[in-house]
Amino acid sequence: MSAEDFKFFKRERDKREREMSFKLIEPGEVRVRIAPSPTGFLHIGTTRTALFNYLFANQSVGSFVLRIEDTDLERSNPKFEKDIMENLKWLGIEWSEGPDIAGEYGPYRQSQRLDTYSKYLEKLLSEDKAYYCFCSEEELEDQRQYQMSIGETPRYSGKCANLPKETVKKYLAEGKPSVIRFRVPVKKIYFDDLIRGKLEFDTGLMGDIAIAKSISTPLYNFAVVIDDFEMKISHVIRGEDHISNTPKQILIQQVLGLPRPKYAHLPLILGPDRTKLSKRHGSVSISEYKKAGYLPEALINFMAFLGWNPGTEREIYSLPSLIKEFSLDRVQKGGAVFNNKRLDYLNGFYLRRRSTEKLTEMCIPYLIEAGLIERIENNPGNPKKEKGDLKLFEAEEPEYKIIETGEEISFETLGKIVAMYQERLKKLSEISELTDFFFKDKLKYSKDLLRWEEMSDAELKSSLKILGETLSGMKLEDWIKENLEKNLLLKAEEIGDRGKLLWPLRAALSGKEASAGPFEIAEILGKEKTLKRIKDAKFLISNS
């Protein structure tokens, strides 16, 4: 058996085993959820968790629930909820239930499920499995500090655990600030993590945990348990930062007699310093990446490979192909550093793959934003944009105007400009900086930019002169890049070093050290502007 055959054989065997274990752990219906709290814009970490949940649900015809965890009224804001939903949709991560898509288990906002929580809370309270605690926050904080200082695990002392009923009643009547604590049974909790295997915890180390601020305001660890049960969640797939919450939640399930979902804790996404990715590392919200001009498919492909890989050498995956290939048992255990360079590479790759037409549509808003062009509104006889045969319409009527010069510019011409830069683009936002010289009247650059290697001023002048003469001799109807190239290359051969003619030309036309080629730029600029820019360059040489 050759090495290749062997690898193939092994891969097939692994696949079969995976399928078998999948069947073993998946007897029932798969229902997963993503439960963001609307206290910030959609975060990279949340999105990766959403992606993995989405992939897992969709490869087994399961349900994917979007639940909004907005129990913290202070910090929750509907605008964040909107951002979360819009960006998930933009990425193509579609959920099948909640918060506005009806399912059997709604409502899907915790703020709308308060009655449910109080029902369970009352049950716990009446069975003395939970109790009111009247300790002040300062008191608790001091205690924490003290316990840490003597090397103990900070945990609640149990001071209010056995308050007489009358005292509790009295305090409650007085409106004394309180929380509801869960009486934590001291025992060992074991659970099987789908990614990490057996995990073990000693609950004696955690003290009685707060599960609600009041009968109508539940806290995270409690609300999650209730919701996951009520919504019949089969698999809880979430970040590793929740591992230590899991035993708490299991304990509450046990006391309430609720079934336990399967758990899978995903490795964290890390910043360059290998700590949990957060705002201080820079951009962490999807909307920022969207604005910078990253494509959904690039972001998806990139995020999928943060902590997961298919085990083959294929690296390019769309959402549907990820659904096919994804499996939890190929998820990594260690955290993954978010590598911007790789994201840029993938984005460039997907940008090059887009049709020029589509790309142009996507670039135009950035050109407008940069103040380079504007849309001509209400242009009579100019049909509204339709997807499909754009060119037919746009070629006839200019739809845009160059702000600096007031000239009209067609979608088709913009398309040619974009096409020129398609393979140079890493993200859409770069388009304006790359192509601004097309939309300017006068270019600003220093004389030395025109110089190719060690050219003297005299040589430079002579090159510019040849350029001017050759180009002004061309007929307007011949002004296309093929002819420009043919004529200019002829002259360049005469000089010997092509750079002596082509570099000054390109520099004079673009005003940039790096740009697209001179012939294609000249074609777009047109004869008049091209000659004017050569004249400007001559002027710059003479006057310095």
Added chain:
RNA sequence: GGCCCCAUCGUCUAGCGGCUUAGGACGUCAGGUUCUCAUCCUGAUGACACCGGUUCAAAUCCGGUUGGGGCCGCCA
């Protein structure tokens, strides 16, 4: 500090006891194409944290050490 988790090139990772001179991708460097940049092509660089054990055989299994991370809220 306590509890828990983790450990292969700079980064993402392949590796499930012999197929391995540890493979791929990004990055970096060099070369080719080229007026420049980019694309594309070729090549190079570069890792099993350490120490013990198990075994005929260990990156792979076990133990320890070290290192890194997460959590320890009336946040989620």
